[in-house]
Amino acid sequence: MLAQLVELEKEAQAALDAVADERALAGWYGAFLGRKGKITEAVKALGSLPREDRPAYGQRVNEAKRLLEAAHEARRAAIVQSAQDEALLADRVDVTLPGRLVLPGRLHPATRTLREICAVFADMGFQVYRSRHVENDEFNFGLLNMPPHHPARDMWSTFYTTRPGVILRTHTSPGQVHAMREYCPEPVRVVLPGMCYRYEQITARSEIMFNQVEGLAVGVGITMTDLKGTLVDFARRLFGVERKIRFRASYFPFTEPSAEVDMDCILCGGRGCRVCKNSGWLEILGCGMVHPVVLRNGGYDPAVFSGFAFGMGPERIAMLKYGIQDIRYFWGNDLRFLEQFG
Numbered sequence: 001m002l003a004q005l006v007e008l009e010k011e012a013q014a015a016l017d018a019v020a021d022e023r024a025l026a027g028w029y030g031a032f033l034g035r036k037g038k039i040t041e042a043v044k045a046l047g048s049l050p051r052e053d054r055p056a057y058g059q060r061v062n063e064a065k066r067l068l069e070a071a072h073e074a075r076r077a078a079i080v081q082s083a084q085d086e087a088l089l090a091d092r093v094d095v096t097l098p099g100r101l102v103l104p105g106r107l108h109p110a111t112r113t114l115r116e117i118c119a120v121f122a123d124m125g126f127q128v129y130r131s132r133h134v135e136n137d138e139f140n141f142g143l144l145n146m147p148p149h150h151p152a153r154d155m156w157s158t159f160y161t162t163r164p165g166v167i168l169r170t171h172t173s174p175g176q177v178h179a180m181r182e183y184c185p186e187p188v189r190v191v192l193p194g195m196c197y198r199y200e201q202i203t204a205r206s207e208i209m210f211n212q213v214e215g216l217a218v219g220v221g222i223t224m225t226d227l228k229g230t231l232v233d234f235a236r237r238l239f240g241v242e243r244k245i246r247f248r249a250s251y252f253p254f255t256e257p258s259a260e261v262d263m264d265c266i267l268c269g270g271r272g273c274r275v276c277k278n279s280g281w282l283e284i285l286g287c288g289m290v291h292p293v294v295l296r297n298g299g300y301d302p303a304v305f306s307g308f309a310f311g312m313g314p315e316r317i318a319m320l321k322y323g324i325q326d327i328r329y330f331w332g333n334d335l336r337f338l339e340q341f342g
């Protein structure tokens with residue numbers, strides 16, 4: 001029996017030496033040390049031996065079992081280690097390779113211009129006020145002095161939704177009513193930047209989505225000279241200290257009187273060129289004194305309060321500033337265009 005045991009031990013050790021991976025190792029364990037394994041069977045055979053042979057055999061078989069278990073554990077550790085070594089070799093990182101260049105991103109030229117405009121007004125004490133892009137008819141038109149069927153509504157071609165009265169804002173002006181209602185009876189000085197939507201033919205000069213920056217100042221004793229001073233200062237801060245502006249009478253339903261503002265051409269300094277179409281002037285914004293009806297809709301008594309408002313398009317301002325010929329570039333997503341800014 002003892003001789004058989006020695007043979008079995010040798011067989012087990014040889015089989016273990018031939019094991020190369022974890023699957024084979026599990027098979028080996030089952031064959032020798034598992035519930036029906038050969039070593040386990042050899043341990044069980046102890047009971048059937050003559051009493052006098054048992055101590056020697058018992059000691060030997062237990063010793064064999066212990067040794068093989070230790071060998072099994074050592075083999076398992078070696079297999080795990082070599083699998084790890086192989087994986088590391090296969091997935092080797094060459095730290096001497098040059099790194100991959102990560103190009104820094106940049107702001108879209110419209111966003112950049114929008115922020116520059118807001119920063120100028122922020123320096124003059126205007127807070128940024130953001131409001132919803134999906135509006136209702138009342139805020140986009142009614143409260144801005146355009147009741148249903150008012151002919152001035154034709155100035156804005158509107159995107160309607162399937163829900164009656166719910167529309168995409170055609171200008172940031174509804175936000176001004178939200179701001180007035182939030183702050184009244186305190187004075188307000190806010191700028192409203194953001195996207196507006198118009199159901200229009202897309203051409204070199206008009207897009208269906210574009211940004212606007214509108215401004216509003218309401219308080220006691222605000223006059224048109226405040227409006228003029230603010231806008232002259234704005235033009236000089238954004239385009240240079242030499243800038244001149246002029247006011248042309250105009251019409252907006254929410255301001256009275258209303259004006260459009262031109263600035264002397266930044267390219268030719270007013271002498272006349274292709275960009276200003278030889279007029280020497282560039283139109284940069286619209287403005288006016290807030291209409292008394294609109295002031296009342298915002299919660300202010302027009303007998304006590306007055307205010308001015310203005311509005312401009314950052315894309316249009318960027319087109320003037322950088323000599324961009326076609327507004328469609330802003331949404332064209334062409335990197336050759338976008339990478340020229342910032």
Ligand code: 2U9
Pocket residue numbers: 144171173174176177211212213214215216252254255285286287288290291294309310311312313314
């Ligand atoms: C309230 C009161 C007054 C905002 C104004 C303009 C004139 C204007 C356009 C210029 C080019 C926007 O991007 S554009 O299409 N804006 O001409 N906006 S006065 O007046 C307001 C607005 C809201 C409550």
